[in-house]
């Protein structure tokens with residue numbers, strides 16, 4: 433037997449370590465989350481996408497009584513494509529949680545000892561950037577280069593966590609985006 437294993441990378445950062453465009457994306461997630469309609473799960477989510485051409489689109493989760501749920505990531509993709517056509521995704525930020533727990537983004541870094549402690553408590557299995565279906569949907573607009581698609585969250589604790597689609601979705605379905613030339617543009 434030959435076993436192959438993959439290393440997953442997470443970057444755990446202070447607020448000041450984020451790029452300016454990442455802080456802006458997270459601000460878009462806060463604004464989008466306010467429009468979420470989640471009367472069944474009471475879990476509200478905002479997502480914001482930075483497309484390769486520099487445009488930002490955002491979305492929120494929308495639920496209905498027949499469980500035809502629109503996730504915030506898909507909503508942000510749909511808003512971006514319906515507004516400006518199919519392009520490649522550069523980065524997506526997501527922020528969600530119970531509707532009663534909408535906290536503002538951090539305005540400054542955590543004290544270093546608090547940051548070190550909280551970062552040491554992060555577990556891979558508890559870091560959720562998006563559900564499997566949304567990750568696959570994001571891959572459709574990666575141009576077949578998931579290593580160049582950034583994923584970003586900012587936890588209520590103030591920790592920001594960054595990774596790539598290639599890290600988080602290693603077992604993706606390969607039969608569409610890689611072969612679809614118009615999505616490589």
Ligand SMILES: [Zn+2]
Nearest residue numbers: 503562563566
């Ligand atoms: Zn999803």
